Amino acid sequence: MPEIDIVLVSPLYEGNVGFTARVMKNFGFHRLVLIDPCTLGEEAAARAAHAQDVLREAELCTIEDVFARSNIVIATTGTVSKSVCHSMRMPFYSPRELRERVQDAGGRISILFGRENWGLNNEEVRRSDMICTIPTADEYPILNLSHAVGVVCCELSNLPLPRYALASPTDMSYLYRHIDRYLDAIHHPAFKRENTMILIRRILGRTNLTVREASTLHGLLRRSEWHIDPALLDRDKNLLQGSGNEEEPE
């Protein structure tokens, strides 16, 4: 994803500018551009919190500058009801569709966000290359400026969450075999076995167990087995000796 300029066109309230700087940085964006903004004072700084750098380095320029230097200019607009679908304001893309369209784009991309009371004017929309619309509820479609920026930045950033290991098919098959063996240990009747195992697969199958969770379930089964037949404790102690891999966390 190329670095993107977030352009606020004539923002009226400094609090919104501060909040915008903050939510941009939350999602990894740094280039704030301000066109004809309100005076920025203490409230902007307070709302920017730990994004003072974004606020301080915000660039003041004109809408002409933005159009002249950007390879793609994207106008954001509120949800358009069918009756007012004018060709100038369509086709529009959701933030997610926008991501698909710009993620491989080169050059400079600027996203325009309009005035709090009025949005972008027709001229600004007309000159833009693409329209982005955040889907909202009909009963109250007007987002706060910083919320609109937040939703767009969140979608465009597409940041990954840290990964955790999911149990592999092999891990799951070991677990099911262990459960089956455990059902033997508690004399679960043979004629019920198949249905019970299916039911257990249905339950665990929709949980997407992590490796750790699967390991913990093994541990609980083993501990139960030891209580049912103390001889198994010695067997397992020998098996586990030196491996230390499968222990029962907490």
Add this chain to the structure above:
Amino acid sequence: MPEIDIVLVSPLYEGNVGFTARVMKNFGFHRLVLIDPCTLGEEAAARAAHAQDVLREAELCTIEDVFARSNIVIATTGTVSKSVCHSMRMPFYSPRELRERVQDAGGRISILFGRENWGLNNEEVRRSDMICTIPTADEYPILNLSHAVGVVCCELSNLPLPRYALASPTDMSYLYRHIDRYLDAIHHPAFKRENTMILIRRILGRTNLTVREASTLHGLLRRSEWHIDPALLDRDKNLLQGSGNEEEPE
């Protein structure tokens, strides 16, 4: 999608509560639950804007009430760095993954959002059924409360945008035939034709033309044809008589 309770646990700033009410309503959510909130006064009302109803009907209750009555309780947490991945705080789902997991769920679903300075405490996370984490940038992962609610609500609402008609494969094939005919009219050389048509397909093929846009391009081609050969104007007039369907929108 079932109706979902948005639960703010001990919010500290009334402005955030107001903003939360607003962004909830923007995305079609109405059930705000407040646990041990700060005093709500003018600032909350101002920030709620046209979501006074959500704010006024917010329910005051205890965390015990929430756990007792909810079929699924979802805790929201900040991005967890690998070093502190504790089993209590994982596996975690992004808002989008969460949507897939709860969209067909029945019963009552509550989503907990923690204190501005502290988040949810371990006990609140431990008792929850699922963990939702919004992916954020490492350099500043702390979202404003209302921005976090906004991103989660936007994703869970999955509201549709109004639809507009895209040009069908048949529409596109008419358009390409018209372009090909037009290239004849301007004596485009035969030996270049195939490559030029491929290039035009590549350009238009990535635009996802709307019906209206395709119609406008037809209109422009026709108008050019009339200027090249005035006899075509009379031909087209006869063809279009009574149909009036394909005119050239501005």
